[in-house]
Amino acid sequence: MKRPTIADIARRAGVSKGAVSYALNGQPGVSEATRQRIIAIAQEIGFNPNSAARALSGATANAVGLALCRPARILGIEPFFMELISGVEGELSARSYALTLQVVADPDAEIAVYRRWWGERRVDGVFVCDLRVDDRRVPVLEELQLPAVVIGGPGHTGTLASVWADDAAALVETMEYLVALGHRRIARVGGLPGLLHTEIRGKAFVEAGERLGLEQSLTVPSDYTGEEGARATRRLLGAAGRPTAIIYDNDVMAIAGLAVAQEMGLAVPGDLSIVAWDDSALCQLTHPPLTALGRDIPAYGAHAARQLLAAIEGREIGAYQDETAHLTPRGSTAAPSPA
Amino acid sequence: MKRPTIADIARRAGVSKGAVSYALNGQPGVSEATRQRIIAIAQEIGFNPNSAARALSGATANAVGLALCRPARILGIEPFFMELISGVEGELSARSYALTLQVVADPDAEIAVYRRWWGERRVDGVFVCDLRVDDRRVPVLEELQLPAVVIGGPGHTGTLASVWADDAAALVETMEYLVALGHRRIARVGGLPGLLHTEIRGKAFVEAGERLGLEQSLTVPSDYTGEEGARATRRLLGAAGRPTAIIYDNDVMAIAGLAVAQEMGLAVPGDLSIVAWDDSALCQLTHPPLTALGRDIPAYGAHAARQLLAAIEGREIGAYQDETAHLTPRGSTAAPSPA
DNA sequence: GATTTCGACTGAACCGGTTTAGTAGGCACA
DNA sequence: TGTGCCTACTAAACCGGTTCAGTCGAAATC
Numbered sequence: 001m002k003r004p005t006i007a008d009i010a011r012r013a014g015v016s017k018g019a020v021s022y023a024l025n026g027q028p029g030v031s032e033a034t035r036q037r038i039i040a041i042a043q044e045i046g047f048n049p050n051s052a053a054r055a056l057s058g059a060t061a062n063a064v065g066l067a068l069c070r071p072a073r074i075l076g077i078e079p080f081f082m083e084l085i086s087g088v089e090g091e092l093s094a095r096s097y098a099l100t101l102q103v104v105a106d107p108d109a110e111i112a113v114y115r116r117w118w119g120e121r122r123v124d125g126v127f128v129c130d131l132r133v134d135d136r137r138v139p140v141l142e143e144l145q146l147p148a149v150v151i152g153g154p155g156h157t158g159t160l161a162s163v164w165a166d167d168a169a170a171l172v173e174t175m176e177y178l179v180a181l182g183h184r185r186i187a188r189v190g191g192l193p194g195l196l197h198t199e200i201r202g203k204a205f206v207e208a209g210e211r212l213g214l215e216q217s218l219t220v221p222s223d224y225t226g227e228e229g230a231r232a233t234r235r236l237l238g239a240a241g242r243p244t245a246i247i248y249d250n251d252v253m254a255i256a257g258l259a260v261a262q263e264m265g266l267a268v269p270g271d272l273s274i275v276a277w278d279d280s281a282l283c284q285l286t287h288p289p290l291t292a293l294g295r296d297i298p299a300y301g302a303h304a305a306r307q308l309l310a311a312i313e314g315r316e317i318g319a320y321q322d323e324t325a326h327l328t329p330r331g332s333t334a335a336p337s338p339a
Numbered sequence: 340m341k342r343p344t345i346a347d348i349a350r351r352a353g354v355s356k357g358a359v360s361y362a363l364n365g366q367p368g369v370s371e372a373t374r375q376r377i378i379a380i381a382q383e384i385g386f387n388p389n390s391a392a393r394a395l396s397g398a399t400a401n402a403v404g405l406a407l408c409r410p411a412r413i414l415g416i417e418p419f420f421m422e423l424i425s426g427v428e429g430e431l432s433a434r435s436y437a438l439t440l441q442v443v444a445d446p447d448a449e450i451a452v453y454r455r456w457w458g459e460r461r462v463d464g465v466f467v468c469d470l471r472v473d474d475r476r477v478p479v480l481e482e483l484q485l486p487a488v489v490i491g492g493p494g495h496t497g498t499l500a501s502v503w504a505d506d507a508a509a510l511v512e513t514m515e516y517l518v519a520l521g522h523r524r525i526a527r528v529g530g531l532p533g534l535l536h537t538e539i540r541g542k543a544f545v546e547a548g549e550r551l552g553l554e555q556s557l558t559v560p561s562d563y564t565g566e567e568g569a570r571a572t573r574r575l576l577g578a579a580g581r582p583t584a585i586i587y588d589n590d591v592m593a594i595a596g597l598a599v600a601q602e603m604g605l606a607v608p609g610d611l612s613i614v615a616w617d618d619s620a621l622c623q624l625t626h627p628p629l630t631a632l633g634r635d636i637p638a639y640g641a642h643a644a645r646q647l648l649a650a651i652e653g654r655e656i657g658a659y660q661d662e663t664a665h666l667t668p669r670g671s672t673a674a675p676s677p678a
Numbered sequence: 679g680a681t682t683t684c685g686a687c688t689g690a691a692c693c694g695g696t697t698t699a700g701t702a703g704g705c706a707c708a
Numbered sequence: 709t710g711t712g713c714c715t716a717c718t719a720a721a722c723c724g725g726t727t728c729a730g731t732c733g734a735a736a737t738c
């Protein structure tokens with residue numbers, strides 16, 4: 001089946017290719033009557049502009065890129081990315097932008113992907129996930145002048161646009177809630193060290209712990225997987241003076257922690273309170289359901305997409321602060337039983 | 340920053356654009372010495388061929404498409420798609436193919452996306468997920484002659500290539516295992532009605548139930564969400580002559596079912612055995628861990644990608660049968676307690 | 679009535695690759 | 709010495725859009 005081109009439309013309308021281009025793109029240069037006639041013909045023959053031709057002559061590729069740098073097994077289990085993607089998609093498809101996805105093995109590969117995309121002119125802009133402290137990707141994107149929106153922050157985003165949420169505030173709110181319940185020994189199972197939001201949460205945890213006068217406020221680093229979450233939990237619960245509450249950096253680790261606690265004969269929430277960061281549907285499926293810090297991830301993605309489209313259009317944009325995660329108390333948190 | 344083009348390379352090498360093209364693409368027409376010189380220059384200046392220009396003149400866009408037609412909340416929670424994507428990616432990126440992702444609202448929108456992609460020449464081929472009985476997408480793709488690989492089957496794939504696994508056999512194996520443990524009343528919480536694999540599993544369930552002489556073999560339809568899985572479970576367990584074992588069409592519903600059983604005071608596996616289809620890491624995080632039907636989803640995706648690339652290259656391909664899911668017994672299945 | 683202006687449109691260049699047709703030079707063979 | 713053939717290249721067309729520089733006729737201006 002032959003794809004219709006503007007030349008076909010031009011022939012049928014008895015005008016030149018240029019006139020067709022003007023008509024279809026809403027540019028001045030054709031009369032309203034001719035424009036309508038051309039649009040009608042285009043619709044009739046089911047015309048879609050060849051994206052390659054458009055990208056080659058015009059400015060944009062009408063596509064944006066997202067490179068994900070996490071191993072497959074973690075990607076699968078984290079609802080975060082899929083929810084983010086679906087939010088991003090909503091904005092993009094409304095403007096007929098395509099999303100190009102690439103899974104990469106490490107930050108160097110990711111940087112190589114950006115350089116390739118830029119060289120190939122395959123994308124007009126990119127999303128940057130999993131921001132790190134002094135992230136090496138940032139200067140590369142600045143150098144390439146590739147429009148980019150960093151998903152994360154605040155800070156360490158250089159001159160790039162960003163979308164971020166105040167994790168420190170959310171964590172402090174959670175700790176105050178636990179303290180109000182009577183907890184004095186609170187632990188935290190953190191995400192991948194080196195990720196900016198892990199560091200931000202870690203710092204906030206220490207500071208709030210001091211301010212609230214906790215007896216104990218220990219962070220154990222982890223990697224978002226259930227296995228590591230379970231291991232960290234065993235370590236925390238096996239030690240003397242074990243915590244009465246644990247905050248997990250994602251829901252998968254929290255669920256694993258819950259299983260470990262039950263396995264060790266500890267009652268949740270009687271002996272141990274559990275809070276999960278990221279409130280996916282999973283948190284409501286456990287027994288007891290998990291108290292969780294949640295926010296609207298698809299909306300977060302949508303904001304990021306809007307920022308990126310604005311950046312591509314050359315509009316001046318900066319950091320956009322998204323809503324702060326809010327705590328949904330469920331059955332996994334309660335006052336600690338008297339020791 | 341200016342992107343280098345083959346004209347830049349040609350100038351520096353003192354040859355024509357054509358020679359550069361031959362050299363970089365491994366075509367005959369240049370001497371080995373010249374080829375090496377050109378390749379060296381290309382590397383030195385960091386050349387990447389403009390994908391639009393290549394797509395416009397040559398045949399391929401060097402991209403394939405994947406349209407996902409599921410609501411955001413289900414997409415997020417299902418590890419299946421992300422694992423599939425990461426497997427697909429592995430094959431694609433090895434051949435420098437890009438993956439274009441689009442989330443759509445319904446099958447009509449999905450068909451529209453295929454037509455647009457085809458018209459725009461944006462992709463060289465597509466993956467088709469969630470195959471339905473008499474799927475309307477199949478004839479459209481055949482008409483467009485857009486290379487496609489259906490992920491699912493067998494049957495209902497028309498002339499399109501496909502990758503499938505024998506779900507019926509896996510289900511029968513599972514039922515035989517449960518019968519061997521002593522179960523006579525087995526229920527099933529199914530996936531979305533209308534999806535081919537749901538129908539195939541449903542049919543196999545009924546047939547095997549009869550063949551094995553079960554007292555009861557009831558399927559309750561569901562939609563893969565935890566809420567629906569919980570509701571279906573309550574319905575099954577609340578009725579008289581409740582089943583002693585339930586097979587769930589995905590892991591999320593199985594986890595929800597486990598929580599419901601515990602909530603109702605039933606011991607798992609003592610009073611109720613539970614089997615999950617799709618063995619994600621979640622299955623090992625529950626208490627007890629779930630017996631699950633698992634297979635290597637990234638490998639499945641990789642096979643699909645290989646099939647699609649072959650189809651794009653015009654090689655004759657048909658249906659590829661992937662490994663059958665295998666049962667991993669864990670703590671959620673045991674002999675039923677004497678009634 | 680001559681000149682300017684403007685709207686509506688055309689023709690051609692251009693984007694950066696691939697590919698086809700053509701050519702120059704070297705060598706073998708009669 | 710001429711013919712044929714091969715290798716190693718070049719020039720130019722082409723893909724399908726966008727856009728720039730004109731052109732043409734009609735209306736507006738003086």
